Amino acid sequence: MSTVGETMSPVLRRVRAYFAPVVRASETPTIFDAAQSGGFGLDCPPAPWVDLGWIDGFVRKCGTKVVALRSGAPATTQMQVRTEIEATVSFGFESWGKVQLALASGTQQMNLLKVASGAVAEGSGGTAVAAVALGSGSTATVLQVGVAAAAGFAVGELVAVDVDYVAATGFVGSGLSGAYVRSALTDVDYVRRVTLNVGRIASISATTGALTLEAPLLAGVPSAAMKVSGVVGFCDREGSSFFQEWSGLFVGEGQQGERVVWFYPRLQAMVGISEDVSASLGGYEKARLAGAFRALPVVDAVDGETVVCFRSYVAG
């Protein structure tokens, strides 16, 4: 660590965001250890962190209240206590995608599955085309669907990969919980409707029936029980009851090679679904996904402190 690096205030240009799953059933976040991984390549975060791209308008707010305890006459501050611990973070995404939409919405974010012929119109998509089973040899980036089924997909098409819904309740969605089912449903495609295990087809092999994806699936290698549904778009709904929760990591890289890393083990959306519309060039307007999140607590195993976020400084 250079003397200069220690003394100069970081000059930041942009902040890069990453997210990782929280196991909802046990409220177990993904832990980021800045001591081990603080210098990771921004384009290749350590697993299971997923790159959300550059963000702007990154604002952290501390809602922690510190009050003085006074005694005596005249009253004199004898000590201070923290009566509330709170931290929030807000920012805008510079790109639109499934993950960005899902996180910004803060609730279940529906995949608009390709609709079966004659399906009744529904706000979040009617009855879907029957999903395609995965064959052996599928990986996080290659889906073996067979030659006949492959002909039903197109390069550039989005696909949702997850299990059939079988009347269960609780958290659903592989890799990252996409929704919480409170009472049993009848839609066999429901898990694929809410899953974040979504990819875009980069190429199709007409000879082997393999769909190659642009990027690995969030949930990794798909299980044999998973199926593939075509996706035409995404949909979120104001009024949804589910609170999406995720671990957030934000990296600001200083110009001297130093880094400021903000790690929030548990984040939940604190506002509804909205966009930040701003003027663009040529008389157009640009709609950016905007989100504001509240940090929830974890216990730091090092000393048992209950905290909501970690700020680390890693010298260049």
Add this chain to the structure above:
Amino acid sequence: MQSAKDTFYEVLRGRLVVGNPERTIVLRGVTRPGVMVVENELVSAVDLTDCFRLSWGESKTDVAGALPMVAMSCEIEYETAGTAANAGMDRGRMLAAMDGELLVAVRTWPQHALKNNYAGLAFGQAVKAMSTNVWWGDVVFGELTVEGERLKRAATVQVMSYQEAGEL
């Protein structure tokens, strides 16, 4: 700030060469990448076409820190008359290509580099790595102007650096 100026030029030149290795000029009898610093060359009555000409303008200093931070304006001029093979009718495309090469060179991440002191080169000594980085902002393109058969543009980049102790 000379080291910052030299470092930025070296980085920009390297990136422009990667973007288009065929963009070269012949200057004082030497074929070299198509980028030059005007103040480092002989005064010329004619501006070279199809190359990037760097010149340094306004400088501001922020002294509210452990080290003074200096921001300098680097103006990058370039112009083209197109190619003779196309009777100059490709001058718009040629200028657009230069716009693109410059944009990529400036915006390629990271937008900072370790500052080097090149003063020793004049005395046969090695380049010395310094303690801080040079960093720069985005390129701001000026208006396209027409001068006879030539299309011309000037772009600006803000280049920042900490002024280290003893640095010229």
